[in-house]
Amino acid sequence: IAETLLIKGGTVVNAEHQLAADVLIADGLIQAVGRDLQAPANARTINAAGKLVMPGGIDPHTHLDAHMMGTISCDDFYSGQAAALAGGTTMHIDFALPSNGDLAAGFARYQAAAAKSVMDYSFHMAVTSWDDKVAADMGELAAAGINSFKFFLAYKGVFAVTDAQLLQGLARCKELGALPMVHCENADALVDAQERVFASGVTGPEGHYLSRPAVFEDEGTARALRLAEYVNVPLYVVHVMSGGAADEVARARRGGQRVVGEAVASGFASEERMVWDADFRVAAQYVMSPPIRSPEHQRRLKAALAGGMLGVVATDHAPFNSSQKRLGLGDFRKIPNGVNGIEERLHVTWDALVATGLITPSDFVRLTSAAAAHAFNIYPRKGVLAPGSDADVIIFDPAAEHVLSAASHHSRMDTNIYEGRTVRGKVETTISQGRAVWEGGALKVRPGAGRFIALPTGGPLFDGLDRLDASYQHRNFPYGATPVKRAAPGETKSRDEL
Ligand SMILES: NC(=O)NCCC(=O)O
Ligand SMILES: [Zn+2]
Numbered sequence: 213i214a215e216t217l218l219i220k221g222g223t224v225v226n227a228e229h230q231l232a233a234d235v236l237i238a239d240g241l242i243q244a245v246g247r248d249l250q251a252p253a254n255a256r257t258i259n260a261a262g263k264l265v266m267p268g269g270i271d272p273h274t275h276l277d278a279h280m281m282g283t284i285s286c287d288d289f290y291s292g293q294a295a296a297l298a299g300g301t302t303m304h305i306d307f308a309l310p311s312n313g314d315l316a317a318g319f320a321r322y323q324a325a326a327a328k329s330v331m332d333y334s335f336h337m338a339v340t341s342w343d344d345k346v347a348a349d350m351g352e353l354a355a356a357g358i359n360s361f362k363f364f365l366a367y368k369g370v371f372a373v374t375d376a377q378l379l380q381g382l383a384r385c386k387e388l389g390a391l392p393m394v395h396c397e398n399a400d401a402l403v404d405a406q407e408r409v410f411a412s413g414v415t416g417p418e419g420h421y422l423s424r425p426a427v428f429e430d431e432g433t434a435r436a437l438r439l440a441e442y443v444n445v446p447l448y449v450v451h452v453m454s455g456g457a458a459d460e461v462a463r464a465r466r467g468g469q470r471v472v473g474e475a476v477a478s479g480f481a482s483e484e485r486m487v488w489d490a491d492f493r494v495a496a497q498y499v500m501s502p503p504i505r506s507p508e509h510q511r512r513l514k515a516a517l518a519g520g521m522l523g524v525v526a527t528d529h530a531p532f533n534s535s536q537k538r539l540g541l542g543d544f545r546k547i548p549n550g551v552n553g554i555e556e557r558l559h560v561t562w563d564a565l566v567a568t569g570l571i572t573p574s575d576f577v578r579l580t581s582a583a584a585a586h587a588f589n590i591y592p593r594k595g596v597l598a599p600g601s602d603a604d605v606i607i608f609d610p611a612a613e614h615v616l617s618a619a620s621h622h623s624r625m626d627t628n629i630y631e632g633r634t635v636r637g638k639v640e641t642t643i644s645q646g647r648a649v650w651e652g653g654a655l656k657v658r659p660g661a662g663r664f665i666a667l668p669t670g671g672p673l674f675d676g677l678d679r680l681d682a683s684y685q686h687r688n689f690p691y692g693a694t695p696v697k698r699a700a701p702g703e704t705k706s707r708d709e710l
């Protein structure tokens with residue numbers, strides 16, 4: 213049940229501005245943002261003096277209850293979302309995987325799994341094969357509120373699509389006004405490298421790192437971006453982990469492409485050296501794809517976030533506990549891929565980027581909330597504190613410090629890649645759908661309270677794409693709006709007519 217809350221005396225931080233203001237919440241919505249708001253008779257007042265009042269985080273990249281690599285990620289839609297709320301994230305967009313190649317069946321499975329949700333959520337759908345049924349299902353799913361589809365270039369023989377399939381998928385996404393997302397690593401080179409590394413006698417978690425050099429990610433990113441350029445469709449590049457891939461995103465944006473580059477918290481705030489730890493339990497928890505890379509890559513990712521080349525910070529929360537990671541003991545190729553982060557994202561991002569002076573609090577809101585709301589077309593319902601927006605709000609104390617640990621986190625993971633780390637800043641209160649659900653160190657969540665948020669297709673990223681197509685026809689004839697006709701004998705055509 214929604215509360216009537218007056219958050220008084222804080223500093224409201226949106227992506228566009230920061231101001232001293234109160235926030236009035238009722239009926240699950242923000243009613244007013246302004247100075248000296250009066251508390252209605254039934255309101256509870258929360259004193260936010262010295263605190264920042266910001267939109268709740270949106271994590272657009274999670275894998276809850278995900279069937280992957282012979283096991284199921286250990287956070288379901290209850291525990292993963294409870295962890296999210298304790299860390300200030302009030303909405304996530306999870307990746308629904310097809311069931312035996314069937315998109316509609318996969319979506320139904322994930323919707324059923326999400327019935328125990330405690331906060332707002334939505335889905336991207338993974339496309340892992342191609343035929344007419346897949347194309348038709350994409351249309352059905354778009355009508356049902358799925359406005360993004362993920363294509364894997366990696367995971368050969370499981371999820372990976374060929375370039376031909378990717379092209380068909382990109383074109384279908386464009387037709388639907390849905391945003392294609394790509395996991396960019398070269399699948400064939402990966403298999404080759406994995407075989408070579410394993411044959412050389414390296415079987416532990418470091419083999420995962422050694423068999424996924426940055427050049428595979430750089431190449432995959434460049435290829436996906438160029439194919440998206442050819443089709444003239446916006447592209448969302450998931451989990452950019454290498455400096456080279458960030459450069460590819462920047463190059464495409466400089467060239468005028470509509471590209472969103474996603475960093476994940478582990479990509480710039482975790483440590484590559486941990487995968488070399490002699491203890492398998494420690495090392496395996498850092499195995500994710502693309503891998504966590506060297507400090508120099510991390511520096512470049514942070515610079516790309518500060519400079520606006522990468523536009524979103526997500527997590528890729530794909531939690532596998534230490535007994536699940538042991539599936540790959542003796543063969544790094546079988547270690548379930550994924551790390552935690554849904555609870556830690558806001559804190560490690562603040563600590564690494566704001567507390568160090570690289571970005572401003574408004575940049576922080578943009579990267580952790582507003583930009584995802586824009587990309588997935590739910591702004592300003594989410595991603596901003598403004599009258600009429602959903603009352604998903606956090607109260608953040610920039611002066612507090614706390615320690616991240618598996619002993620105190622809310623995920624079902626028995627490890628934490630940020631174990632023992634002291635971070636500056638703390639989410640003191642999380643308000644979800646107008647209810648304080650994290651307050652005073654306690655969670656007050658209710659299974660079933662979460663809502664599926666249907667995401668509409670089209671939207672700003674697709675605005676004017678048809679006009680762009682028309683002007684693109686010299687370069688991109690097959691996807692252009694008007695076929696180019698050869699001039700008749702004696703007739704000349706100006707460049708503008710082509
Ligand atoms: N990233 C990762 O290692 N696991 C989750 C699946 C994916 O996003 O590729
Ligand atoms: Zn991926």
Ligand SMILES: [Zn+2]
Pocket residue numbers: 273274275307528530
């Ligand atoms: Zn992922």
